[in-house]
Amino acid sequence: MDSSEHAIYRAAIQGDRDAFEIVIRSVSRNLFAIAYGILQNREEAEDVVQDTLVKAWKSRWRVRDSDKLPAWLSSVARHRARDLARKRRPEPLPEAFEADEVVEFESAGQKADLDGEVRSALAQLPELHRVALTLRYFEELDYGTIEKTLGLTNGALRGILGRALGLMRKRLKPALASTG
Amino acid sequence: MATTHEQIDEMLAADLHDELTATERVEFHAHLVECAECRQAFQEGKNMNRILNEIMADKRADAGFEQRMVSRFRDRVPKRAGLIGLVTDLLRVRAVQLTAAAAILLALAQMGRMITGESASPKLRDEDSATMLENASGVDKAGATRDAGVFAKTDDRLKALSPVTQNAPPPSPPLDAVTSTVPKPRTEMVAGLTKTKKSEFKDEKAPASAAETTAETPAEPSASPSSVGPTANRKLIRNATAELEVASFDDSIQKVTAFASEEKGYVATTSSEKQENGKLRGEIVVKVLPDNLDRFLGKLRGIGDLKNQALTTEDVTKAYFDTESRLKNARLMEQRLIEILKTKSKDVADLLEVEKELGRVREQIETMQGELKFMDSQVAFATVTITLAEKNMNIPAAFLLKEKAQLSLYATEVEKTYNEIKALASPKVQITNAQIDRDNTGRVSARLSLLLAPEESEAVIARIKGMARVENFQVQTDRVSQGGDGLGENAKTERDKVELNITLSRDEQEIALQQTSLRIQTPEVNDKAKQLRAIAEQQNGRIRSSSFSRDTNGREYANVSLRVPMKNYNALIQSLNGLGNVENVSVRRDDRPDSQVDEANAPADVSIQVYSQGNIVSEETGIWATLRRTIGQGAAALMWSVRMIGVAVAFLAPWALIIGAVGWVARRVSRARTARKQAADQEAGRS
Structure with a gap:
């Protein structure tokens, strides 16, 4: 992080709206990716980003280390998205069943439905894995930036993404093999 | 390469995402050549990567996303204007929060001190400091x-x-x-x-x-x-x-x-x-x-x-x-x-x-x-x-007689009498002080102090007494012994100058010896009032005030108050009987036994109300009166309750403020703590 970024974060925390808008521009895509990763719904994700920004502005004084502002924003967005997911889908089980059904159904079906399979496999991943994947595929961020955004320790992301892709690969093995 | 094989998922993902170091990449591809299983995985991984890229491409945020976020943010968080914004922003800064808390605590402590009456700074006892200095x-x-x-x-x-x-x-x-x-x-x-x-x-x-x-x-x-x-x-x-x-x-x-x-x-x-x-x-x-x-x-x-x-x-x-x-x-x-x-x-x-x-x-x-x-x-x-x-066992050598006289006079014309007394001034009659006061209601009074030669004093006092009516006269004589080792009975007595203090006031201010009030009922109020004035004139009386009024029911009232010398009082009352039906006579007499009163000339006040017959009904009965009273009482009660509410607010508001402030701080602290805890939990859960 260079010093200008640092200064901007600090100014934003101290209530400089212009600085905060710069921060919005730089992080909102990532936040969207995170929210989408959790919610799998664009409208909801956008709302979450919006709420996150407003809420973050109002409680920005809680950030003590201004360098961690992006990570903090991410965690706020994750909490909000998770809350929303919990609220809108109080029972995650039926979806899982549905997803399984789809997988089974489609594994027997055409290749064109591979997208759907991938999506449902995605939905069954743990949240953190899903968020990391989304960040990677939406914004094509390098591992270092993703780790920083999600507040992960150095090198943890490689394991997470590896596991995520591995899980999906195993789940989708038949389909992938045939496509190959 | 056992490690690569075991970590195939990780290596695979990193390779696809171009996150492998050069050496890792070499190792990884070398392993792929050797291991069929991993080659298979690699193929699958590549496929999935492509599919994911395709799927995600149309889900990611559109081009205008950032701008939308910023403008919505602007809509939802309007800029706070001026001072309030500044203050709220300031209050977010931790240092300012701490300072404010400290200031409030200090202020409370100071208030407490003020209430208990302690001095603000601990006092060093003088003796102590002196001793310390000495040491x-x-x-x-x-x-x-x-x-x-x-x-x-x-x-x-x-x-x-x-x-x-x-x-x-x-x-x-x-x-x-x-x-x-x-x-x-x-x-x-x-x-x-x-x-x-x-x-x-x-x-x-x-x-x-x-x-x-x-x-x-x-x-x-x-x-x-x-x-x-x-x-x-x-x-x-x-x-x-x-x-x-x-x-x-x-x-x-x-x-x-x-x-x-x-x-x-x-x-x-x-x-x-x-x-x-x-x-x-x-x-x-x-x-x-x-x-x-x-x-x-x-x-x-x-x-x-x-x-x-x-x-x-x-x-x-x-x-x-x-x-x-x-x-x-x-x-x-x-x-x-x-x-x-x-x-x-x-x-x-x-x-x-x-x-x-x-x-x-x-x-x-x-x-x-x-x-x-x-x-x-x-x-x-x-x-x-x-x-x-x-x-x-001292016996005085001589005695000095000191006479002090107090004279209070009533005069019809204060100023004239005042000047007359002043004119008495001579070597034997010294005027030491003379002043005349007129207050804002027009009442005039005067004070004079005189020193009279002993041989002249009695004559002078008598003359002054003749100028106006005496309200009060007092003489006090002190025998002052002089010298110490005295001659006993043989001590001679000398008269000193007589000190005379005079107060002069207008006779109207004099309190009447006798006060009478009465009512006369007559159909022709105005005529009778005029007659009344004539009678007063005859009896050497003076009208002090008079008024005439007529109320809505056509009743007429004439109020006359007059003052006559006591000697004419009875004649006046007699002649009033001729005016009409005298009723409600009440007489009050102030007897002043201790002062020398010139009874015949002392004033008597008579206040007379001449009124015409009317249907006199008390105003305090009837539906309107009741209604008015009720409304009045209601209004009074309302005012009283408003006052009580004010007192209650003054009583409670500071406490409510303090409790609110403490609650606010506590909430903030606990919220911050939970947020930190959650973050920590998450971190722990993730790793």
């Missing part, structure tokens, strides 16, 4: 005598306190000079010398300086006479004071002198003065042997009435022996210095220094000897201070 200077002093070069800087205070430092030579060469003359191995370094010398001096001078302080103690009793008896080695200073009333001062002094010599004592001092009343009053200080003190006091009672007596004993034993031992030390010091002077005389400067020191020590010795001698004298004799006063 400090004591230390300083010791240091001064010990340390080289400090001779020069004894401060004034110390000089006053100690004869020793006082006499120290102001410009002083360093003590090293003295030091070098001290019998010590010459090989020692100067510093070492100084040190040892210092410690030597300490022994001798510390007590010396202490002696100076105690020197003050024995000095004190010298102010109040005292005597000490050799009561088993104790050094006691005994003092007694006695106050006596005697018939003759001179006789008493003789008696006291006789008693004193009987008890092996003597009269130290006597003093006397003649008082205003011719009596003598004086003081005798007698010294007697302490053992005989009680007997002496017993005898003293015989010479007059003992009015009070006090006996005090002060134990100076400690101070005495302290001084004595210090004296011993000082003498030793003197001896040593003399020795030095004799044997070690080398350098002239050194010699001078030793000489000076010797002088100082000798002075000290003398002072202490003086103290001891003084204490001895105090102890040897008890001091009795006797105050003698002659009894009051």
Whole structure:
């Protein structure tokens, strides 16, 4: 992080709206990716980003280390998205069943439905894995930036993404093999 | 490559995402060549990567996303304007929060102090600080005598306190000079010398300086006479004071002198003065042997009435022996210095220094000897201070008669009378003060003070009395005795000038001797009122006020109040009967037995209401009156409740504010804590 970024974060925390808008521009895509990763719904994700920004502005004084502002924003967005997911889908089980059904159904079906399979496999991943994947595929961020955004320790992301892709690969093995 | 194989998922993902280092990539691809299983995985992974990229591509945020976020943010968080924004922003800064909390706490503490009436800053007790100062200077002093070069800087205070430092030579060469003359191995370094010398001096001078302080103690009793008896080695200073009333001062002094010599004592001092009343009053200080003190006091009672007596004993034993031992030390010091002077005389400067020191020590010795001698004298004799006063048997030489007269007058025209009195001024009638006051309601009053020659006074007073009506006259005569040793019955009496104070006020202000009110009912109010005025005129009365009114029911009222001299009162009342139906007569009379009242001319007030018949119904009945009363009471109740609410608010609001503030802070803190905890949990869960 260079010093200008640092200064901007600090100014934003101290209530400089212009600085905060710069921060919005730089992080909102990532936040969207995170929210989408959790919610799998664009409208909801956008709302979450919006709420996150407003809420973050109002409680920005809680950030003590201004360098961690992006990570903090991410965690706020994750909490909000998770809350929303919990609220809108109080029972995650039926979806899982549905997803399984789809997988089974489609594994027997055409290749064109591979997208759907991938999506449902995605939905069954743990949240953190899903968020990391989304960040990677939406914004094509390098591992270092993703780790920083999600507040992960150095090198943890490689394991997470590896596991995520591995899980999906195993789940989708038949389909992938045939496509190959 | 076992590790690569085991970590195939990880390596695969990193390779697809271009996050492998060069070496890792080489290793990874080498492994793929070797391992079919991993090759298969690699193929699948590549496929999935492509599919994911395709799927995600149309889900990611569109181009205008950031702008949308910013503008919506602007909509949802309007800029706070001006001061409020500034303050709220400021309050978010932790330092400001802490400062504000501290300020509030301080303010509360201050308020508490104000309520309990403590002083804001802890007060250092004067005595304490004084003592501390004393101690400090004591230390300083010791240091001064010990340390080289400090001779020069004894401060004034110390000089006053100690004869020793006082006499120290102001410009002083360093003590090293003295030091070098001290019998010590010459090989020692100067510093070492100084040190040892210092410690030597300490022994001798510390007590010396202490002696100076105690020197003050024995000095004190010298102010109040005292005597000490050799009561088993104790050094006691005994003092007694006695106050006596005697018939003759001179006789008493003789008696006291006789008693004193009987008890092996003597009269130290006597003093006397003649008082205003011719009596003598004086003081005798007698010294007697302490053992005989009680007997002496017993005898003293015989010479007059003992009015009070006090006996005090002060134990100076400690101070005495302290001084004595210090004296011993000082003498030793003197001896040593003399020795030095004799044997070690080398350098002239050194010699001078030793000489000076010797002088100082000798002075000290003398002072202490003086103290001891003084204490001895105090102890040897008890001091009795006797105050003698002659009894009051005074006969005045002459009497002076002082007359003071007070005269209060009522005049119709105050100013005219005032001027008439002023015109009386002559050598025998001095006007010392004259003033006339007019207040804002137009009432006039005047005050005069006169000094009258005694022979003229009665005539003048009589004349003044004739100018107006006397309300009150008082004379007070004081017989003042003059001179002391008098001639008894033969004392002549003189009359002094008569002081006369006059107050003049308009007669209208006079309170009427008799007040009458009555009502006359008649159909023609206006006519009767006019007749009433005529009657008043006849009877030498004056109309003081009159009014006429007619109410909505057509009833007419005429109110007339008038004042007549008492002698005409009855005639007036008689003639009123002719006007109509007199009713509701009430009479009140103020009897003033203590003042000389000119009854015939004293005023009587009559207030008359002439009214026409009407249907007189009380206003306080009927539906309207009730309604009005109810509304009035309701309004009063409402006002009262508003006031009570105000009081309640004043009572509760500060507490509500404080509780609210505390709650707000607590909520903030707990929220911050949970947020931190959640973050930590997450971190833990993730890793």
